[in-house]
Amino acid sequence: MPETGKKNFDMPHGTDIAWCPACGNFPLLNVVKQTLSELGLDPKDLVLVSGIGQAAKTPQYVNANMFNGLHGRALPAAVGIKLANRNLTVVAESGDGDMYGEGGNHLTHTIRRNPDITNIVHNNMIYGLTKGQASPTSSLGLRNPIQPNGVVVDPFNPMAVAVALDASFVARANIGDILQTKAILKQALEWKGYALVDVFQPCVVFNKVNTYEWFKEHTYYLPDDYDPTDRQAAFAKACETEKMPLGILYKHERPIYEDELGIKADTPLYRQELDTEKLEALMKSFV
Amino acid sequence: MRHFYNDLSIVLGGAAGQGVQTVEAILMAVLKREGYQVFACKEYMSRVRGGSNSTEVRLSSKKHRSYVRRIDFLFAMDGNVVAHLSDRMSDKTIVFGERERIKESPDLPHFVDTPMTKFANEVGNPIFANTVAVGVILGILGAEETVFHAYLREFFARKGEEVVEKNIEAAKKGFRFGKNIAYQEDIEIGLPRDEKYTKELLIDGHTALGLGAIAGGCDFISSYPMSPGTGVLTFLAEKGGEFGVVVDQAEDEISAINMALGASYAGARAMVSTSGGGFDLMQEGMSLAGIIETPIVVHIGMRPGPATGLPTKTEQADLNLALYAGHGEFPRAIYAPGTPEEGIAMMSRAFDTADRYQIPVFMLSDQYFLDSLSGISESSIALSRPKKHIVETGADYARYRLTKDGISPRGIPGWGQGIVKVDSDEHDETGHITESYEIREKMMEKRMKRLSAMAKDAVMPTEMDNYADAEIAVVSWGSNRSVLDESLGAVRSKKLGGLHFAQVYPINPKVKDLLKGKKIIVVENNHRGQFADLLVRELGVKISKRILKSTGEPFAVEELVDTFKQYA
Numbered sequence: 052m053p054e055t056g057k058k059n060f061d062m063p064h065g066t067d068i069a070w071c072p073a074c075g076n077f078p079l080l081n082v083v084k085q086t087l088s089e090l091g092l093d094p095k096d097l098v099l100v101s102g103i104g105q106a107a108k109t110p111q112y113v114n115a116n117m118f119n120g121l122h123g124r125a126l127p128a129a130v131g132i133k134l135a136n137r138n139l140t141v142v143a144e145s146g147d148g149d150m151y152g153e154g155g156n157h158l159t160h161t162i163r164r165n166p167d168i169t170n171i172v173h174n175n176m177i178y179g180l181t182k183g184q185a186s187p188t189s190s191l192g193l194r195n196p197i198q199p200n201g202v203v204v205d206p207f208n209p210m211a212v213a214v215a216l217d218a219s220f221v222a223r224a225n226i227g228d229i230l231q232t233k234a235i236l237k238q239a240l241e242w243k244g245y246a247l248v249d250v251f252q253p254c255v256v257f258n259k260v261n262t263y264e265w266f267k268e269h270t271y272y273l274p275d276d277y278d279p280t281d282r283q284a285a286f287a288k289a290c291e292t293e294k295m296p297l298g299i300l301y302k303h304e305r306p307i308y309e310d311e312l313g314i315k316a317d318t319p320l321y322r323q324e325l326d327t328e329k330l331e332a333l334m335k336s337f338v
Numbered sequence: 339m340r341h342f343y344n345d346l347s348i349v350l351g352g353a354a355g356q357g358v359q360t361v362e363a364i365l366m367a368v369l370k371r372e373g374y375q376v377f378a379c380k381e382y383m384s385r386v387r388g389g390s391n392s393t394e395v396r397l398s399s400k401k402h403r404s405y406v407r408r409i410d411f412l413f414a415m416d417g418n419v420v421a422h423l424s425d426r427m428s429d430k431t432i433v434f435g436e437r438e439r440i441k442e443s444p445d446l447p448h449f450v451d452t453p454m455t456k457f458a459n460e461v462g463n464p465i466f467a468n469t470v471a472v473g474v475i476l477g478i479l480g481a482e483e484t485v486f487h488a489y490l491r492e493f494f495a496r497k498g499e500e501v502v503e504k505n506i507e508a509a510k511k512g513f514r515f516g517k518n519i520a521y522q523e524d525i526e527i528g529l530p531r532d533e534k535y536t537k538e539l540l541i542d543g544h545t546a547l548g549l550g551a552i553a554g555g556c557d558f559i560s561s562y563p564m565s566p567g568t569g570v571l572t573f574l575a576e577k578g579g580e581f582g583v584v585v586d587q588a589e590d591e592i593s594a595i596n597m598a599l600g601a602s603y604a605g606a607r608a609m610v611s612t613s614g615g616g617f618d619l620m621q622e623g624m625s626l627a628g629i630i631e632t633p634i635v636v637h638i639g640m641r642p643g644p645a646t647g648l649p650t651k652t653e654q655a656d657l658n659l660a661l662y663a664g665h666g667e668f669p670r671a672i673y674a675p676g677t678p679e680e681g682i683a684m685m686s687r688a689f690d691t692a693d694r695y696q697i698p699v700f701m702l703s704d705q706y707f708l709d710s711l712s713g714i715s716e717s718s719i720a721l722s723r724p725k726k727h728i729v730e731t732g733a734d735y736a737r738y739r740l741t742k743d744g745i746s747p748r749g750i751p752g753w754g755q756g757i758v759k760v761d762s763d764e765h766d767e768t769g770h771i772t773e774s775y776e777i778r779e780k781m782m783e784k785r786m787k788r789l790s791a792m793a794k795d796a797v798m799p800t801e802m803d804n805y806a807d808a809e810i811a812v813v814s815w816g817s818n819r820s821v822l823d824e825s826l827g828a829v830r831s832k833k834l835g836g837l838h839f840a841q842v843y844p845i846n847p848k849v850k851d852l853l854k855g856k857k858i859i860v861v862e863n864n865h866r867g868q869f870a871d872l873l874v875r876e877l878g879v880k881i882s883k884r885i886l887k888s889t890g891e892p893f894a895v896e897e898l899v900d901t902f903k904q905y906a
Contacts, residue, residue, distance in 0.1 A: 069771075098751050100600070103762070110759075111771050116751035117759040118603055119771070121626050124596040127560075127588070131600025131608070132751070134584050135558060139604065139752050160589035312584060320557045321605025321728060321750055323582045327721050330552055333577060334716060337539040 058093050060084040060114050068112055070105060075175055075252030075263075079226050080109055083144070083171065086236045087115070097140045100129040102154060105180045106146030106173035123153025126161040126170065130308070133166045136319035137309045140240070144171040148178050151187040151207050158209075162216040162245055166308040169239050169246045172209065175254040176261045183257035193260060209249050210289035214282060214301045219244030221285070221301040225270050226252040227263045231297065238299060244307050273298035340410075340430070341526040344399045347406050348475060351392040351423055352415030354385050357468040361413075362393045362711075364472050368489050369397065370540050370713055372481050373531035377403045379710040381891065384565075384649040390422035397479075399530050403677065403712045404821035407894040411478070413471055414440055415454075432523065434474060450519055457511040466508035473509040477516020479527050486513070538713030543703055544569030546678035547637060550685025551609060552581050555724030556635070558606035560586040560597040562616060565649055566705040567639035570611040591616040595623030595634070602632045603760055605728060605750040607689050609635040614643050614656040621663045624698050628668025630760040631738070631746070631785065633692035633699070635685075636660075640704040642890045651890030652706035654816055655864035660700040661843060661872065667782070669789040672700040672843040673797070675707070676819025679718045680840050686724070687797070693727040695788050696748055702842070704863065706892040707817035731756025736767040740780060744787040789844060797841035799849060802826060808835025810882070810905055811856040815839040815869050818861055818893060825898035831906030842869060845876045859883040859905065863892065 061084065070076045087097060099110035103122035110117040116139075120128045129143040143150075150158055150172045161170070176193070178184040185195045187207035194201050213221040220242045224232040232250065239246035251266045273296050279285060285301035350365075352358040362378055369376045377396045383389035394409075396402060407426045414420055414435035420427070420442045427433075432448040433440070436455060443449045452474055458466035469490065476486055487506050494502045519525070541549070547570050551559075559578070561571045575585045584606070588594035591612055598608040610620065617638050627634050638660060642653040660672050671691050673684040685701055692699040731749035735756025739746040746767075751758045759769030764781060766772045800819070803826045805811070812834055814822040819838045826836045837852065839845075853873075858881050860870040867884035874881060885901055887893055 066770075094757055095755060096752055098604070108771070111761075114757065116757055117761065117769065118600060118630075119759075119761045119763065120596060120599070120630075121622055121762055124592065124622075127593040127596035128600030128603070130586075131558070131560065131597035131602075131606075132604040134586065134597075135601040135604035135606040135608075136750075136752050156589055157593050160593065312586075314584060318582065319605060319752065320582070320584065320601065320607075321726070321753060323557050325552070325555050325581065325723055327723060329580055330549075330721060333552070333580075334539055334549060334719065337541050337545065338537060338716075 057088045057091060060087050060094055062112055062114050066112060069108055071256050073255045074105070075226050075254065076106060076109065076173060078229060079173060079232070079250055079252055080112055082226070082229055082233050082236065083109070084113060086233050086240065090237060090240055092140055096138065097142065098132050100125045100132065100141060100143045102145040102149040103180070104146040104149045106144065107149055109144050123149055124157065125149065126154055126157040129168050130161060130164060130166050133168055133309060134312065134314060136321065137167070137314055137316050138319060141168040142171060142240070143168060145173070146179070147172060147174045147176065147188045148186045151209055159216060162213060162218045164308040165219050165245045165305050167243055167245070169242070170248065171236070172247070172249045173252055174249050175252050175258060177254045177258040179254050179257055190260065208289065209247070210300055211286060213247050214286045214289045217282070217303060217305070218247055218301065219303055219305050220246035220299070221289070222247065222299045223249045223295065223297050224251070225266050225297055226250055227267055231272070235298065244305055269293070270295050270297050272296070273300070339524040339526065340432070341528060342410065343528040345402065346397045346410050346527065346529060347408050348395045348411045348413065349392050349409045349423065350395065350413045350415065350471070351390060351419030353388050353418065354383060354391055355387040356415050358391055358393055358415060361468045361471050362395065364469070364489065364493060365395060365475060366540060366711055368472070368476060368481070368486050370538065371485050371489060371536055373533055373535050374529060375399070375401060375535050375713065377710070377712045379405050379706060379892070382650050390418045392419070392423060397529050402824050403710070404824045405706070405892045405894050407896050411475070413475070415467070415471065417441060420446070450523070452515065454512070457515070458508055460511065461504050461508045463504070466504060469505045469508040470512035473512020474516035474519070477513040478520045478525055480517070480520065483513055534715070535713055538715050540711060540713050541678050542711040543678065543681055543708035544573055546675070546681030547685045547701065547703065548573030548577065550682040551635070551689070552578065552583070553682060553721055554686035554689030555607045555726070556609050556689055557582050558584045558598060558601040558608035559611065560588045560594040560601070561611045562588050562591050562594055564613045564616040565639070566641055566708045567612040567616065567637060569639070569708055570637055591619035592622070595620040595636070596626070598634055599623060599627055599630070599632050602634055603630070603750065605753070607633070607693065607724070609637060611637040611639070613639050613641050614659055615645065617656070617659065617663070624664035625666055625668070626762050627698040628664055628666060628670070628785070629762055629764070631696040632760060633696055635688045635692050635699050635701060637701040637703065639708050640702060642888065648890040650705065652704045652817070652892050653863050653888060653890060654704055655868065655888065657702065657842065657864070657868040657872065660702055668697070668785055669695065669792060670698050670700065670843070671792055671841070672702060673840060674702040674816035674842050675840050676814070676817055676838055678712060678714050680819070681707070682719055684797070684840055689724060691792070695792055696745065697788065702816055704817050730754040731758065737769045738765060738767045738781065738784070740767060740784055743791060744784040793844035793847055796844050796846040798846050799852070800838045800840070802836030802838065803834065804832060805835030805837060807832065809833045809856060811835060811837050811853055811858050812902070813837045813839065813858060813860045813869070813873070815842050815862065818863065821893045821895055821898060822861060824895050825902055828895065828899045829902040829906050831902070833906055834902055839869070842872065850877050853877065853879055857882040859885060861885045861893065861898065863887050
């Protein structure tokens with residue numbers, strides 16, 4: 052890193068941002084950029100990976116490498132990037148529909164693989180880009196264009212699922228609290244292994260129930276003496292739905308996927324050259 | 339008296355799990371070491387035990403590498419084989435089997451009671467029956483017993499000295515029996531043997547494509563197992579380690595292709611291997627590769643569909659799938675090799691094409707191609723170090739810089755001072771999302787214009803049998819190369835000339851001249867004639883006849899010979 056200090060992740064002034072005024076994505080975008088900067092990361096060594104949705108546009112507004120892929124597929128792409136070059140810091144960032152709905156199978160299996168990536172999920176409990184339909188995390192009874200009488204299926208609980216799958220790092224934040232969110236994101240980014248951060252945020256246009264006030268009233272911070280390495284306790288906490296815990300619910304240091312596959316940091320795949328002598332020897336083995 | 343000077347077809351049949359594959363493996367290796375020119379193909383059922391599977395082993399004086407229906411010797415390892423293969427047998431077929439197991443034996447014109455199990459039991463275990471069977475065949479052929487024994491020593495070395503010795507004992511019993519039978523039945527084998535064949539590589543289609551991938555610089559594969567596409571994944575898992583190939587078994591095909599694209603974006607030379615049904619799930623990834631201009635090689639090992647279809651049989655019906663896969667318009671290339679040599683060359687080329695043009699590239703094979711085994715000479719393989727088409731980025735790097743040829747220098751994250759943004763949305767030169775009609779038009783133009791350069795670069799088809807002077811062009815693609823070659827050779831008509839395509843899309847514009855003034859017959863393993871349709875679409879030619887087959891079996895030499903005779 053040059054001595055000029057922290058890197059700026061801001062896009063050029065005047066970049067058009069496609070979010071609605073007062074969207075919860077704005078403060079989260081700022082917190083993410085500040086966190087990356089404060090951690091001393093360099094935009095050229097960072098890749099932000101996203102799918103589709105309003106939250107998935109976040110990497111568009113960050114001055115860093117970007118893979119803005121398909122709906123639900125941020126995690127597979129992120130894993131591929133990390134395996135090809137483990138020197139890169141890889142952050143998969145998208146919304147609740149993208150990560151928990153369309154990409155649900157990938158979430159499950161990325162947790163199992165445990166690559167060293169950070170997964171930030173904007174959880175506003177609604178579909179924004181497609182205009183107000185229920186998301187996997189929408190509350191029971193939430194009225195929306197497709198279920199006019201209200202959602203009839205229980206919401207997906209990403210925290211409980213992640214703990215059940217023994218995810219390496221499981222946390223939840225509320226964007227109403229910038230400082231705490233930044234502190235949680237920092238720990239997630241510094242964590243070796245898969246780190247899930249579910250971030251509560253309001254959708255000011257389509258979700259009139261889960262507002263800033265609602266999130267404040269329905270959450271609390273885990274106490275200082277809470278032990279995030281106790282999986283049973285973490286699962287119990289993750290299952291609380293009346294008032295939901297914020298902070299680091301669960302941590303478990305596990306072998307990371309890159310190591311398990313024997314991937315070396317000194318030869319990212321783009322530097323790898325074919326050893327033609329070895330190939331000739333391999334061919335000869337079929338004689 | 340039966341004599342075989344030019345061609346011998348031996349079919350081994352048995353239930354799944356009975357060891358037919360082991361017999362094939364040993365037999366093929368020993369025959370090659372003995373200097374025979376060999377070819378094997380197989381058909382099997384979608385089950386792990388039971389059913390009726392068979393392998394055809396051909397020995398020939400010319401390089402015949404195609405399926406014949408004719409069976410000269412049938413080795414029936416269990417009772418169902420004769421019924422399963424009866425329509426391929428004739429009065430001349432000699433059936434070797436155990437009388438008590440083959441209920442049809444009294445009615446068979448040439449049945450040789452071959453006590454494989456009895457011999458195996460004498461050695462101590464019925465499991466040795468497979469080795470006895472190989473021994474019988476080699477005895478009939480009058481092969482070198484020492485070569486056989488040496489191979490058995492290698493093959494069973496891991497299992498210990500006792501297993502090796504027992505196998506050799508079983509081999510001797512079979513061999514002695516075979517030698518006697520050849521004498522009693524007056525069988526004479528005069529097939530040529532040549533030292534040069536002993537030095538050939540004995541490989542199947544899976545291996546050819548796997549070697550081609552490594553030769554093309556492949557260093558990443560993520561896939562979900564699906565027959566017959568799994569073999570390439572398995573090959574790279576087994577052999578790719580020392581070449582730094584990263585192998586991931588994905589949770590589904592959607593993940594596989596998105597992961598491979600992520601890896602490719604970061605500088606890997608990535609591929610996926612699947613079959614048509616698995617590729618159905620990957621189509622969104624094709625479209626993504628198209629707009630983000632990220633190279634990827636997609637291997638589709640074709641099998642008969644729709645849906646689950648015939649999981650272990652063969653067909654060439656996914657050409658249209660590859661041709662039209664993914665929403666929106668974007669360029670792609672499709673290769674379809676017909677021999678192991680072509681498999682290595684085309685697979686290696688596929689990686690170069692994908693990287694050079696920053697596009698998705700297909701490798702279309704099928705079960706018949708993948709499971710066929712033959713000898714190839716090492717000198718037929720040209721190896722060179724793959725060229726990487728990536729650049730170190732400068733601080734002002736823009737991933738989709740508009741250029742004359744539509745190819746923007748491809749930077750990757752982490753190499754250089756630049757930022758690399760790729761976007762599934764329409765984007766400007768920096769990769770940033772846009773809804774500008776003007777930029778959209780420029781980007782469409784930029785992406786599509788690569789197609790004409792790709793067409794000029796496209797592999798020209800191979801001409802066979804005096805093609806230039808022939809009145810009728812008989813066209814094949816993919817796995818039909820050898821059966822076309824052999825059938826035309828057998829018909830020996832000056833009117834017919836073969837033209838084989840190992841790249842089916844885009845088609846080199848020079849092909850139009852090649853077809854000029856000729857009637858066109860297209861041979862393909864599907865119901866509609868998908869490649870014939872493509873020739874019409876691309877070249878505006880007229881197709882006189884489509885020779886099609888979609889039973890799940892490959893074309894046999896005999897059926898093409900019969901058909902070609904009508905035009906000769």
